[in-house]
Amino acid sequence: METACAIALGSNLGDSEQTIETALAQLDQIDGMRLGLRSQLYKTAPVGPPQPDYINACAIFHTTLSPEQVLQVLLLTETRCGRVRRERWGPRTLDLDLLLYSDRVMDTPSLTLPHPRMHERAFVLMPLAEVAPELPHPIRQQTIKELLMQVDISGVYPLVA
Ligand SMILES: Nc1ncnc2c1ncn2[C@@H]1O[C@H](COP(=O)(O)OP(=O)(O)OP(=O)(O)O)[C@@H](O)[C@H]1O
Numbered sequence: 001m002e003t004a005c006a007i008a009l010g011s012n013l014g015d016s017e018q019t020i021e022t023a024l025a026q027l028d029q030i031d032g033m034r035l036g037l038r039s040q041l042y043k044t045a046p047v048g049p050p051q052p053d054y055i056n057a058c059a060i061f062h063t064t065l066s067p068e069q070v071l072q073v074l075l076l077t078e079t080r081c082g083r084v085r086r087e088r089w090g091p092r093t094l095d096l097d098l099l100l101y102s103d104r105v106m107d108t109p110s111l112t113l114p115h116p117r118m119h120e121r122a123f124v125l126m127p128l129a130e131v132a133p134e135l136p137h138p139i140r141q142q143t144i145k146e147l148l149m150q151v152d153i154s155g156v157y158p159l160v161a
């Protein structure tokens with residue numbers, strides 16, 4: 001049985017556009033992970049300490065893996081795509097977050113679902129609203145489109161080639 005999950009991708013070091021495309025392709029190659037809709041790429045002003053602009057995107061994957069297994073796959077893909085540093089909210093080659101796993105709500109030391117900061121991040125909600133505007137947030141009881149209307153979207157731009 002496949003379950004839909006939503007994944008956020010972000011990068012602000014190296015060739016960010018290429019890194020995100022490579023990450024999506026690598027995730028789609030993994031047994032039990034199947035890429036569904038994906039957003040376009042967005043250029044976004046950094047949230048947190050001063051650092052370069054990010055490229056962000058979101059994608060829906062259909063998966064037979066458990067939430068913990070999806071997280072492991074994301075961490076493996078981050079490493080494969082050259083992520084090295086761990087400074088909180090600092091620059092990174094690739095950041096992959098598991099935003100939603102169906103309507104699952106959980107909080108363990110390694111995994112919190114939904115992602116605890118997704119509802120306040122325009123750089124997540126804008127690309128996610130492109131692929132899944134009517135998806136409900138299982139805690140907030142609002143759709144992605146409704147959450148997007150409550151955040152400041154200045155600084156989030158579709159990247160046009
Ligand atoms: N929903 C989730 N998605 C991804 N990682 C999660 C999630 N919930 C908990 N984590 C944990 O967070 C760790 C990732 O921390 P990381 O350094 O990437 O945070 P960050 O990207 O700097 O901050 P943020 O979580 O605000 O994006 C992972 O090792 C993982 O165990």
Ligand SMILES: Nc1nc2c(c(=O)[nH]1)N=C(CO)CN2
Pocket residue numbers: 009010011044045046047048054056088089090095123
């Ligand atoms: N615009 C933007 N800012 C960020 C991002 C990100 O992906 N995009 N990720 C962060 C660490 O999770 C911190 N700040």
